[in-house]
Amino acid sequence: MKIAVCLKQVPDTEAEVKWDIPKGTLSRDGMDSITNPFDEFALEEALLTKENYDGEIIAISMGPEGAKDVLRNALALTVDETALCCDDAFAGSDTYATAYVLASAIKKAGDVDVVFCGKQSTDGNTGVVGAELAAILGFSQLTQVGKVRSIDAGAKKIVVERAVEGGIEVVEAKLPAVVSVIKGINEPRLPNLMGIRKASKIDIPQWSAGDLGVDTGKVGAAGASTKVVEIAVPPPRGAGEILKGELEEVANMITDKLIDLKVIK
Amino acid sequence: MANDVWVYIEHKEGAISPMSFELLGIGKELAAGFGSNLCAFVIGAGVDDLAKEAGAYGAAKVYAVEGDVFKDFRGEAYAKAAAFLLDKYKPEVALFRATTMGTDVAAAAAAQLGFGLCTDTIGLAIDGGKVKMARAAFGGNFSVSVVNEKAAPQIATVRPKAYAMPEKGAGTAEVVKESFALADADVATKVVEFLASASAVNLVEADIIVSGGRGLGNEAGFAMLQQLADMLGGAVGASRAAVDSEWIPYEHQVGQTGKTVKPKIYIACGISGAIQHLAGMRTSDCIVAINKDPDAPIFKAATFGIVGDYKEVVPKMIEKFKGKLGR
Numbered sequence: 001m002k003i004a005v006c007l008k009q010v011p012d013t014e015a016e017v018k019w020d021i022p023k024g025t026l027s028r029d030g031m032d033s034i035t036n037p038f039d040e041f042a043l044e045e046a047l048l049t050k051e052n053y054d055g056e057i058i059a060i061s062m063g064p065e066g067a068k069d070v071l072r073n074a075l076a077l078t079v080d081e082t083a084l085c086c087d088d089a090f091a092g093s094d095t096y097a098t099a100y101v102l103a104s105a106i107k108k109a110g111d112v113d114v115v116f117c118g119k120q121s122t123d124g125n126t127g128v129v130g131a132e133l134a135a136i137l138g139f140s141q142l143t144q145v146g147k148v149r150s151i152d153a154g155a156k157k158i159v160v161e162r163a164v165e166g167g168i169e170v171v172e173a174k175l176p177a178v179v180s181v182i183k184g185i186n187e188p189r190l191p192n193l194m195g196i197r198k199a200s201k202i203d204i205p206q207w208s209a210g211d212l213g214v215d216t217g218k219v220g221a222a223g224a225s226t227k228v229v230e231i232a233v234p235p236p237r238g239a240g241e242i243l244k245g246e247l248e249e250v251a252n253m254i255t256d257k258l259i260d261l262k263v264i265k
Numbered sequence: 266m267a268n269d270v271w272v273y274i275e276h277k278e279g280a281i282s283p284m285s286f287e288l289l290g291i292g293k294e295l296a297a298g299f300g301s302n303l304c305a306f307v308i309g310a311g312v313d314d315l316a317k318e319a320g321a322y323g324a325a326k327v328y329a330v331e332g333d334v335f336k337d338f339r340g341e342a343y344a345k346a347a348a349f350l351l352d353k354y355k356p357e358v359a360l361f362r363a364t365t366m367g368t369d370v371a372a373a374a375a376a377q378l379g380f381g382l383c384t385d386t387i388g389l390a391i392d393g394g395k396v397k398m399a400r401a402a403f404g405g406n407f408s409v410s411v412v413n414e415k416a417a418p419q420i421a422t423v424r425p426k427a428y429a430m431p432e433k434g435a436g437t438a439e440v441v442k443e444s445f446a447l448a449d450a451d452v453a454t455k456v457v458e459f460l461a462s463a464s465a466v467n468l469v470e471a472d473i474i475v476s477g478g479r480g481l482g483n484e485a486g487f488a489m490l491q492q493l494a495d496m497l498g499g500a501v502g503a504s505r506a507a508v509d510s511e512w513i514p515y516e517h518q519v520g521q522t523g524k525t526v527k528p529k530i531y532i533a534c535g536i537s538g539a540i541q542h543l544a545g546m547r548t549s550d551c552i553v554a555i556n557k558d559p560d561a562p563i564f565k566a567a568t569f570g571i572v573g574d575y576k577e578v579v580p581k582m583i584e585k586f587k588g589k590l591g592r
């Protein structure tokens with residue numbers, strides 16, 4: 001079975017994010033970067049799939065050269081291959097352009113049976129690249145997956161549990177499929193020292209727009225249809241009121257105030 | 266018409282929920298701004314009732330694609346039908362609810378048409394003949410406005426409860442049935458079964474959420490919050506720290522890596538107010554914070570703050586509500 005996993009590098013949200021407000025872009029200088037938290041679950045699911053069903057894994061990322069770090073981390077966890085989609089033409093891509101580039105990389109990798117993605121990134125935050133990838137590749141679209149029940153590469157079939165509003169939907173799908181995973185699907189493992197040492201010596205291939213056969217008119221800031229036209233710090237919520245007094249009094253005040261909102265039926 | 270405003274009517278196997286029509290309210294405002302029509306579109310196995318109801322909530326026209334293949338919700342199949350309709354009529358904007366279903370259809374339909382989209386939108390306004398869409402990014406630390414210049418239509422998923430429900434009137438809509446043939450064999454997914462959640466948490470739709478964090482100290486704390494939530498007809502939420510402590514399942518988690526919610530009342534008990542938690546609830550209408558540390562950051566986001574031990578405050582609130590609400 002051939003498994004692909006999409007890993008995005010994102011700024012560490014615990015660090016302060018710096019924005020280049022006039023340009024509408026992120027300033028990545030001096031910011032720590034990490035693997036998108038949801039993608040750690042995607043990577044772990046790829047590793048489990050390989051262990052349980054045999055196969056090989058290619059980890060793919062689109063981003064600047066620095067994004068090699070997330071792929072190196074994946075190598076330390078013993079993925080078989082990596083590819084960084086890296087080209088100046090990709091900068092400023094919207095979700096469609098991102099999915100289009102990643103889809104081209106998956107096609108280039110060849111004969112992929114299952115693609116694992118995270119549910120959402122913690123920077124762009126849109127949560128749609130997985131569904132878009134499935135639509136572009138014509139693969140089965142399996143989002144919000146909290147459990148993979150079984151994969152049968154021979155019969156080209158996968159059964160998953162999707163966490164949707166009000167419950168869990170069990171879905172059977174044909175392979176190839178794109179599976180976007182949610183937190184809790186597994187417990188991501190940590191790389192060991194030997195893995196890290198080995199990974200540091202492996203060369204990470206870079207795929208340009210030309211290598212991928214990507215139409216540069218459709219990607220990057222110039223090609224993307226979606227433009228971020230404004231970035232602002234949301235106005236702080238008005239300073240709140242601290243209710244003071246004895247417990248009895250405070251409980252009276254808060255319950256009155258909440259009842260006054262006429263929301264409680 | 267080219268600058269019509271379209272609203273996707275979401276449903277689960279044809280069941281009518283008023284929330285399905287939520288976006289017809291903001292849709293009407295946008296259509297008035299453009300001087301165009303508000304249209305609804307619906308995909309399903311039998312959609313006559315939904316189409317009729319959409320008229321009562323303000324849609325002038327309803328475009329419907331029907332077929333047995335659409336009996337169960339399947340993102341891929343629904344998206345193909347949606348892309349077909351949107352490509353045929355090319356409205357100005359198409360709005361979907363930012364639920365798991367709405368997002369699946371909107372994202373895949375946009376990709377089939379070759380466009381990006383704006384997700385989890387919290388503001389929609391007409392600017393220079395285009396709809397400008399505002400959303401939060403970076404865990405709510407920034408708000409960004411997005412315009413999808415080249416897209417026809419511009420597609421947005423809109424955060425549930427971001428806009429008020431429209432009034433239901435006596436209006437009727439013209440129903441346009443479109444045929445879109447899709448063979449079941451051409452749909453790669455099949456819904457095998459649906460396991461309804463025992464606690465049936467639907468945080469995203471809840472008007473009132475009582476949420477707990479590490480400060481609860483143990484699982485029993487959540488039983489207390491559940492009691493308050495039940496009394497108010499609300500749902501129980503949690504911080505990641507509480508979920509990681511295994512006091513409550515992940516489906517209750519609010520925040521950057523959990524659910525984004527916008528209830529009318531959000532009561533945070535024993536939650537410090539980390540940015541990743543605020544990301545999921547800061548747009549709630551009224552936030553009540555109960556925390557024993559007067560310097561906890563949650564108080565900066567709170568409409569009302571109570572400095573105290575939740576173990577004393579919450580039971581007292583339950584007692585007071587019991588008396589005042591007669592429950």
Ligand SMILES: Cc1cc2nc3c(=O)[nH]c(=O)nc-3n(C[C@H](O)[C@H](O)[C@H](O)COP(=O)(O)OP(=O)(O)OC[C@H]3O[C@@H](n4cnc5c(N)ncnc54)[C@H](O)[C@@H]3O)c2cc1C
Pocket residue numbers: 006007008009026036038039042060061062063092093094095096098102116117118119120121122123124125126127128129130226228381382383384400402403409411
């Ligand atoms: C503040 C901000 C706001 C934005 N708003 C919009 C918008 O409204 N509409 C729009 O179309 N674009 C928007 N963009 C651009 C968009 O974020 C980027 O195109 C991004 O590359 C993909 O979207 P995402 O990060 O939201 O991914 P998500 O859809 O949230 O990511 C889901 C999964 O897809 C995979 N994935 C995503 N990106 C990559 C990658 N580069 N490499 C490898 N795997 C990846 C990962 O597995 C990830 O877990 C915005 C960007 C920023 C910074």
Ligand SMILES: Cc1cc2nc3c(=O)[nH]c(=O)nc-3n(C[C@H](O)[C@H](O)[C@H](O)COP(=O)(O)OP(=O)(O)OC[C@H]3O[C@@H](n4cnc5c(N)ncnc54)[C@H](O)[C@@H]3O)c2cc1C
Pocket residue numbers: 013014037122477478479480481503504505506507518519520521522523524534535536537538539540541542545555556557558561573574575576
């Ligand atoms: C990438 C990333 C994603 C994350 N995603 C999320 C997310 O989705 N959701 C989320 O919530 N967090 C998320 N976090 C974690 C977040 O940073 C915080 O660690 C977490 O929100 C803290 O939870 P807490 O407020 O319950 O716990 P704490 O920060 O430990 O706060 C506990 C609070 O309880 C108070 N307290 C203690 N005892 C009592 C008492 N008896 N009565 C009243 N108050 C009391 C304390 O004063 C304190 O303020 C994420 C972090 C990262 C790095």
